[in-house]
Amino acid sequence: MPGTGGETGIIPAPPGNALKEALRAATFFLAGHDIARIQPFGAGNINDTFLVTLHSGGQRILQRLNPAVFPEPVLVMDNVRLVTEHLRQERNRNGIAPAQFRIISLFPGRTGDFYRAADGSAWRLMTFIADSRTCQVIRREKQAGELGRTLGIFHRLASRLDPGRLAETLPGFHLTPRYLQHYDRIAASQDGKDGAEIAFCRAAIDQRRALVTVLEEARGQLRHQVIHGDPKVTNFLFDRDGDRVISLIDLDTVMPGLLLHDIGDALRSCCNPGGETGRSGQTAFAPELFRSWLRGYFPAAGFLLTDEDRTRIIAAVLLMTFELGLRFFTDHLDGNRYFKIRFPGQNLQRALVQFDLAKSIEQQAGTLESIVNDTAAAGPGR
Ligand code: GN1
Numbered sequence: 003m004p005g006t007g008g009e010t011g012i013i014p015a016p017p018g019n020a021l022k023e024a025l026r027a028a029t030f031f032l033a034g035h036d037i038a039r040i041q042p043f044g045a046g047n048i049n050d051t052f053l054v055t056l057h058s059g060g061q062r063i064l065q066r067l068n069p070a071v072f073p074e075p076v077l078v079m080d081n082v083r084l085v086t087e088h089l090r091q092e093r094n095r096n097g098i099a100p101a102q103f104r105i106i107s108l109f110p111g112r113t114g115d116f117y118r119a120a121d122g123s124a125w126r127l128m129t130f131i132a133d134s135r136t137c138q139v140i141r142r143e144k145q146a147g148e149l150g151r152t153l154g155i156f157h158r159l160a161s162r163l164d165p166g167r168l169a170e171t172l173p174g175f176h177l178t179p180r181y182l183q184h185y186d187r188i189a190a191s192q193d194g195k196d197g198a199e200i201a202f203c204r205a206a207i208d209q210r211r212a213l214v215t216v217l218e219e220a221r222g223q224l225r226h227q228v229i230h231g232d233p234k235v236t237n238f239l240f241d242r243d244g245d246r247v248i249s250l251i252d253l254d255t256v257m258p259g260l261l262l263h264d265i266g267d268a269l270r271s272c273c274n275p276g277g278e279t280g281r282s283g284q285t286a287f288a289p290e291l292f293r294s295w296l297r298g299y300f301p302a303a304g305f306l307l308t309d310e311d312r313t314r315i316i317a318a319v320l321l322m323t324f325e326l327g328l329r330f331f332t333d334h335l336d337g338n339r340y341f342k343i344r345f346p347g348q349n350l351q352r353a354l355v356q357f358d359l360a361k362s363i364e365q366q367a368g369t370l371e372s373i374v375n376d377t378a379a380a381g382p383g384r
């Protein structure tokens with residue numbers, strides 16, 4: 003859900019101020035003379051990330067949590083700490099080598115866990131996972147299999163953590179009916195002067211209203227546990243020279259949820275080779291990547307899924323695609339308070355891509371259904 007407050011409009015690009023603030027935050031964690039360089043890093047839609055290089059050659063990730071999205075940074079940090087400690091223990095218990103599944107750590111500050119800036123935002127410092135790279139999109143089946151396998155490992159390692167121990171940092175985060183209600187409120191307050199693209203998005207939403215309850219209505223029969231909350235392609239780290247995935251990062255949204263939320267979200271991202279910033283009209287869901295992803299996931303975590311989960315995988319992919327389109331479009335109508343934009347209309351463009359993707363999933367539903375059946379039948383993990 004969009005938080006309160008936040009600036010409307012395009013992110014200014016003033017590395018000057020942002021870097022000064024980042025330096026102030028960095029010196030809360032590190033002695034000033036240790037810091038050789040700070041540079042903007044990554045391309046998240048919410049938080050601001052910097053890479054800090056030390057004179058010793060070491061590197062760290064410094065991040066500013068967006069206060070309009072995460073009003074309670076203490077709870078976010080508590081969740082991250084709890085989950086990373088648990089993952090470490092379970093990684094040992096499962097006999098997985100640390101290098102195969104790397105887990106970030108938070109560095110304590112000199113007087114606390116995070117730095118609180120004058121504007122109220124919270125900054126934290128964590129490990130930089132070296133010798134790795136992110137991919138904006140993936141196109142190879144092997145990579146899709148690796149994404150599925152790694153999310154499966156995450157789910158398996160998180161499966162014994164009591165979800166009740168985590169704070170709900172973003173209440174209703176994947177409660178799609180709430181996003182629809184919010185959209186309806188915002189859309190009703192608009193003057194109705196629609197361009198063709200806005201009319202297209204409104205129609206795309208109206209056609210799919212019935213979809214929003216597809217997981218909620220079956221909640222009792224679906225696997226509920228600690229989930230990642232944001233397993234999109236760019237949150238997986240590949241090893242530097244190969245197609246092996248070595249980490250799943252960005253743990254701010256770890257929370258109690260349905261496995262199908264993660265599975266649907268991961269697949270909508272993984273099986274869109276055009277990417278979230280692709281051109282609308284050219285977006286298609288790739289069934290071969292879908293198959294490979296499932297072949298990676300099932301052996302690692304298939305045993306966690308209920309029969310009802312298995313029958314709703316495609317519905318979940320469609321739902322999470324629709325939900326993200328709805329979120330982008332609502333934010334566009336609402337003056338871009340939630341997702342950062344780099345040019346005017348970017349959230350509208352992002353929404354168009356997700357709605358195109360939803361259509362492509364619907365058109366291929368029969369093919370995808372047989373892929374799920376074949377993969378589930380063939381795979382172990384049961
Ligand atoms: C946001 O901040 P980032 O880029 O990791 C969003 C996700 C969306 C994603 C789409 C807290 O993630 O839910 O799927 O954008 N995170 C939050 O790119 O809303």
Ligand code: MG
Nearest residue numbers: 232252254255
């Ligand atoms: Mg995120």
